[in-house]
Amino acid sequence: MLQKIPPFFRNFYVATFLVLMVWMAFFDANSFMVQVRNRSKLSDLQREIDYYAAQIDTIRANRHEVLGSDRLREKYAREKYLMKKPTEDVFVVVDSLNKPLEP
Structure with a gap:
């Protein structure tokens, strides 16, 4: 299964960065949705x-x-x-x- 994932995404730093971005965009207290609501x-x-x-x-x-x-x-x-x-x-x-x- 790991062979199906492109080598770029298997890099520890890239995977960590992607997980962090998903966390910040949807689950954090200052997520993207909260920012949109505050701007409104x-x-x-x-x-x-x-x-x-x-x-x-x-x-x-x-x-x-x-x-x-x-x-x-x-x-x-x-x-x-x-x-x-x-x-x-x-x-x-x-x-x-x-x-x-x-x-």
């Missing part, structure tokens, strides 16, 4: 970082806009939170065509 997690986390950085920039711009003047702060409070002065009434108009159906 890293790319997902990087996308989240980019998303949240964009959200932070948007919120900072809105905050700067709102805190810039009293008139803009009042406009923002009226539109976003439906706030009103004590002598006013607020009417909310809902488009019935685009209203989602209730179950």
Whole structure:
């Protein structure tokens, strides 16, 4: 049976190297599959970082806009939170065509 194996692979160092590579590729704690999984997690986390950085920039711009003047702060409070002065009434108009159906 040893005669069927090419002489190159019968060398002790080559056989040891091949066994070591198979061990590192599949059975080690830092195997190839673990590296692929970690790279996938890293790319997902990087996308989240980019998303949240964009959200932070948007919120900072809105905050700067709102805190810039009293008139803009009042406009923002009226539109976003439906706030009103004590002598006013607020009417909310809902488009019935685009209203989602209730179950």
